[in-house]
Amino acid sequence: MRRRTLGKDPKLFIKDLWFEKVPVRIYQPKAPSASQRRGVVFFHGGGWIFGSLETHEELCRFLARESESVVVSPLSTNTPAAYEDCLNATLHFLQHLQHYGVDPARVTVCGDSAGGNLAAAVSQTLAGSSDLPRLRAQILIYPGLQALDFNLPSYQQNRESLCCSGNALLSTCSHIPVDVKLKYRKWVSPDNIPKEFKVRGYKPRTVKRFCEPTLCPLLAEDTVIQQLPESFILTCEYDVLRDDGLLYKKRLEDNGVPVTWYHLEDGFHGIINSFNSDWFSFPAGKRGLENIVNFLRSL
Secondary structure (H helix, E strand, C coil), X not given: CCCCCCCCECCEEEEEEEECCEEEEEEEEXXXXXXXXXXXXXXXCCCCCCCCCCCCHHHHHHHHHHHCEEEEEECCCCCCHHHHHHHHHHXXXXXXXXXXXXXXXXXXXXXXXXXXXXXXXXXXXXXXXXXXXXXXXXXXXXXXXXXXXXXXXXXXXXXXXXXHHHHHHHHHCECCCHHXXXXXXXXXXXXXXXXXXXXXXXXXXXXXXXXXXXCCHHHCCHHHHCCCCEEEEEEEEECCCHHHHHHHHHHHHHCCCCEEEEEEEEEECCHHHHCCCCCCCCHHHHHHHHHHHXXXXXX
């Protein structure tokens, strides 16, 4: 893979590496540390199509600098290769933490949009592993987590701004039999969305869409959900994926998983990635990112 020349950073060592067959970029703080650092595996968003290491370069630098963490960002391609690549990169990192000065007890997976989907899926896959360090936390930034119902309140309210992540998910789905739909309806239901998130308009409709849990983590079994680490979920009011985050928050809490939830009432999908733009920056995005950093620093 051809990548641009990396710019220097006064506070970070930045290097392109390969974890097995997966290209990654690693960001390591230059300042000496008296103890092992936190580790963050960051999965970039972009609907499995448009994102890259470059589109999330400044965001990863900010997370590494402000949380004083070693950040590793794998390049995710298209589904299902993205999941396999991100899982393999995470496995490699967990197996070589000592080489990067990372504390095995403080490794977090993180991602935005499609990257949040990948972070949730990888976290679920590793939840029952006994021969690797247990993940300390997962950070899901306006994640897309299900493809069973694209008529939830947030989809109807924000349909005009339907993002590429939603379109990508739609294209991966297939019709489902009635018994499967009924099984998952208890988890993916508008009834589980608080009333205040329906005031801008919502009319129930019938849908017949379904994807596997590795693509739709919201549909994982309770036995898997119960093993997940402490979680941070960020949602935005003006986002078709808002209710995916709300539903996953409820599933995690119902299964005893501690959740820190931060909702941007004036936020929209993708707002975090414009936090440092000179001409397209929003206060809400900066607030959201500050809360993510504060959560990381608390671990």
